Structure formats: C-alpha cells, structure tokens
Amino acid sequence: xxxxxxxxxxxxxxxxxxALLLVSAGVLGSQQLAPPVFSTDVRLVTLPVTVKDAxxxxxxxxxxxxxTILEEGETREIAVFERRTNRPLSxxxxxxxxxxxxxxxxxxxxxxxxxxxxxxxxxxxxxxAAAVYSFSADTEVxxxxxxxxxxxxxxxxxxxxxxxxxxYDAVLLVAKDLSRWDGRRVIVMITDGGDTTSRYRFxxxxxxxxxxxxxxxxxxxxxIRSDAGRNRGGEHALVTLSKNTGGEAFVQHGxxxxxxxFAEILRNLRTQYLLGFYPQGAVGDRTERFRGIEVQVHxxxxxxxxxSGYFADPPAPESKPSRSKDVPVQVRRLPQPSTAPESxxxxxxxxxxxxxxxxxxxxxxxxVRPEP
Numbered sequence: 001x002x003x004x005x006x007x008x009x010x011x012x013x014x015x016x017x018x019a020l021l022l023v024s025a026g027v028l029g030s031q032q033l034a035p036p037v038f039s040t041d042v043r044l045v046t047l048p049v050t051v052k053d054a055x056x057x058x059x060x061x062x063x064x065x066x067x068t069i070l071e072e073g074e075t076r077e078i079a080v081f082e083r084r085t086n087r088p089l090s091x092x093x094x095x096x097x098x099x100x101x102x103x104x105x106x107x108x109x110x111x112x113x114x115x116x117x118x119x120x121x122x123x124x125x126x127x128x129a130a131a132v133y134s135f136s137a138d139t140e141v142x143x144x145x146x147x148x149x150x151x152x153x154x155x156x157x158x159x160x161x162x163x164x165x166x167x168y169d170a171v172l173l174v175a176k177d178l179s180r181w182d183g184r185r186v187i188v189m190i191t192d193g194g195d196t197t198s199r200y201r202f203x204x205x206x207x208x209x210x211x212x213x214x215x216x217x218x219x220x221x222x223x224i225r226s227d228a229g230r231n232r233g234g235e236h237a238l239v240t241l242s243k244n245t246g247g248e249a250f251v252q253h254g255x256x257x258x259x260x261x262f263a264e265i266l267r268n269l270r271t272q273y274l275l276g277f278y279p280q281g282a283v284g285d286r287t288e289r290f291r292g293i294e295v296q297v298h299x300x301x302x303x304x305x306x307x308s309g310y311f312a313d314p315p316a317p318e319s320k321p322s323r324s325k326d327v328p329v330q331v332r333r334l335p336q337p338s339t340a341p342e343s344x345x346x347x348x349x350x351x352x353x354x355x356x357x358x359x360x361x362x363x364x365x366x367x368v369r370p371e372p
Contacts, residue, residue: 055212191218
C-alpha cells in the first residue's frame, strides 16, 4: 500500500559536463571515460478511466489528444495511452450479510452469479479473476481469487445473515488483499449502505482504496421505499467512495433489478481507457501527502470516471484503527477444502503466499489473519 503500483518505470538521467570532458582529454589522453549515469526512481502513475456521454453510453472513440491530466492543477504529459485497455481485472465481490439485508439475499445471489459468469466468460482476459467476500460485523473470505465460476457459485451459497455491518472495515481489508494483484483492481459491493460496527473510519477506507488503486462500485439496495428507513449518511459515504476511486454508485429499491446495475459495471470495465503520467517535482519529494488528479475530456457532455488522486508517501507498516477498540479488525477464512493445506503441511497460518496469478481453475488461497 501507498506505492504507485501500476509500474516501476525508471527514467535514467545522464549528466555530462564540459569540465568532465576536459579532464578526460587532458589527464587520460585518448582513453575514453563513460559518462556518469544517475538513476532516479520516478514511478508512473496509471489511471483506468471510463468516459460516458450525456446519455450514459460509453465513449470509445477518444484519442490521446482528447484527454488532459491535471495534477494539483498543473497539466501533465500523458506518457501512456491505451484505448479499451485489456489489462487483467481482479474483482472482489463483497456481499453485505447483515440481518438488515437478509430479505434480499436470494435475489442478490442470483444476480451476483450471473455477473461473475459474464465477467469470466468468453470476453474475459485470460488472467481475469474474481473472489467472493461477505461482511457483517466481520469480513469473511468465501472464495479466494479464481476463474472457476463453480467455486464462486458455491461461495455465494455460503453467505448467511449475521449481526452488525462493518462497511469501512471490509473495504479496508479487501483493498489490502487486492493490492497483491497486478492489473486493474475493482471492488463491487452489495449493501444497504448502513455502517454500524466498523472500527475504522471512512477516511481509513478511502486511504486504503487509494493506496491499492482500487475502483469501488457500490450497489446500494434499499430494503424499504420509505425515506424514513434510509441511511442517508451511509449512502452518501459510499457514493463518495465511488467518485473518489473511479467507480460508480447505483442506488435502487430492492434487489430484483440488480442485473441492470451489474451490466452497467461490466460495460464500464470493458470500455476503459488507461492513461499514465510521471509526477513532476523534486526526486523523493514527499511534502504533499495526497496529490489531487483531474482527468478532463474535450468532448461536449463527457462524464469522466477516474480516481481523484494518490498518496505520495507510503503508509505506516502497521495500520491501526482510528477508533480505540480492544480487538483488531481481521479477515476470517471459512473452510475451503480446495485450498486448505494438507495434513502435515509446513504452511503456517499467516505465512506470506505466492502472489502470482494462479493458472485457470486454481484459486489462490485467501489471505489468512490469525485469531487474537
């Protein structure tokens, strides 16, 4: 977390001075000295960008010259441009399993299954993968990242209503898991919007999403139509998360029409541009912790979905809750026979895993955090 992860491109700067040439000619005669090379780590900032017109249809015919990137209000040269980028997708599907969403759970499972099937279908990149999480007071991994839809389907069937709703905790933990994967990282979350038990704050969740370069797509399902039963604060927080991370929020009454929202998310992901630029300023400058980014498109009526910035400084080694609680936030791993180590295996709980993307049909074991 905290790094600009999409690339570690390095610009090499060659400094050759007149004095150096004189020394080379006068002292060493005909012997040639190689000019000194100083390397500086200037990391490329990449931005998956979705552009829609006024009718909400994707705009897929834009060129490099149609875009402008502003960092802290200053124009940056676009160093990378990909139209309809096909970089791999890692999609974490998060399902709110709190008691307040239990009545809609059957419809949520059906729509989520169809979404995952389409996501990993014939149009998918060979390295696209998805995982399933449920969250209530705790966050549980129901399936690690895989391309096997049958495993994801079984994971959806294991979602059970429980007490509490820790939205911010779940976003922070899942974003950390996603940070281990290359390519584009996405959270799709089905929830009613209310947070009741998180130990972390909204700002912590947003920071984690920025650090992991995760786009968040909340599907906010309202259990009742009366405004008196809505959690306006929770809805607003999720909409803000989506806007700042380059995602999009969907608010609807009931879960029966989730297919429409899922289809829109897929369309966004399949029609994304990829832009990249090199930050400007002194090497190693960390005076500005958060650097704001604005992507502009020079087409009338264009609506741009892109993250709002990045953190220039890395996070602390151990992130701690902003609210004082005795128990740390953890991800609980449910039993998964297909990924559990065999009896007698030397693999220990909490051991660092191989983070390379698994071959087709072989899910990567989810991150395990030991119980306190």
